[in-house]
Amino acid sequence: ELVQNEVIGRVIGISIHVLGDKPESYWYGGYTGRAQTDWRMHRDSSGGGILIMNAVHNIDYLRFITGLEVLRVYAEYDTLATSGVDVEDIISVTMRYANGAIGFIEALSCARGSYGPSQWAGDRIFGSDGTLVITQPLRLYTVREDAGFAPHQWVEVTTPPLERSDRALFIEEFVKAVASGQSPPVSGEDGLASIAVIEAAYRSNEEGHAIEPAQLMA
Numbered sequence: 001e002l003v004q005n006e007v008i009g010r011v012i013g014i015s016i017h018v019l020g021d022k023p024e025s026y027w028y029g030g031y032t033g034r035a036q037t038d039w040r041m042h043r044d045s046s047g048g049g050i051l052i053m054n055a056v057h058n059i060d061y062l063r064f065i066t067g068l069e070v071l072r073v074y075a076e077y078d079t080l081a082t083s084g085v086d087v088e089d090i091i092s093v094t095m096r097y098a099n100g101a102i103g104f105i106e107a108l109s110c111a112r113g114s115y116g117p118s119q120w121a122g123d124r125i126f127g128s129d130g131t132l133v134i135t136q137p138l139r140l141y142t143v144r145e146d147a148g149f150a151p152h153q154w155v156e157v158t159t160p161p162l163e164r165s166d167r168a169l170f171i172e173e174f175v176k177a178v179a180s181g182q183s184p185p186v187s188g189e190d191g192l193a194s195i196a197v198i199e200a201a202y203r204s205n206e207e208g209h210a211i212e213p214a215q216l217m218a
């Protein structure tokens with residue numbers, strides 16, 4: 001609502017930061033270690049590293065919040081500090097959005113000093129009239145006098161706590177949609193749009209030029 005009501009004005013920039021320090025055990029047992037498997041280590045079985053494993057969720061929810069589609073993507077990635085894997089442990093992505101905004105992704109699974117396999121460092125939505133930092137609680141800065149928030153200073157915006165985990169809520173709504181024959185809250189097209197951005201980033205690194213996600217969905 002803060003974005004749709006233009007509390008920060010027109011969206012001009014988006015920055016995504018996913019910083020993690022995945023230990024060696026992660027590549028053989030995941031976050032919990034419940035199952036011993038090495039599929040995460042190999043691109044042909046996992047699809048990729050930190051971008052498709054973790055940052056895809058940020059791409060997805062920021063698309064939902066802003067309603068913006070990515071027009072083209074340029075990316076560079078490598079495996080620089082994780083031995084024995086053939087997926088990226090560091091990637092930088094630049095995105096141009098349909099409204100002209102520019103977005104950035106900084107994602108590392110080898111960011112020493114980060115907590116756990118994946119840590120959200122506070123994604124940001126930059127607007128012509130302010131900035132929204134996606135933390136808990138949200139942090140907002142706006143220059144608008146009529147936005148309902150103190151202007152020209154950082155304020156915290158609290159949101160109601162969830163009764164259950166977001167994952168549980170999603171599964172519940174999905175089951176309801178299937179049982180009633182209705183459309184699910186997140187469509188297959190929504191998922192495809194996010195995956196197309198991921199694939200465009202990987203192809204951009206491989207081919208050395210910007211890639212348009214829409215071309216991959218044609």
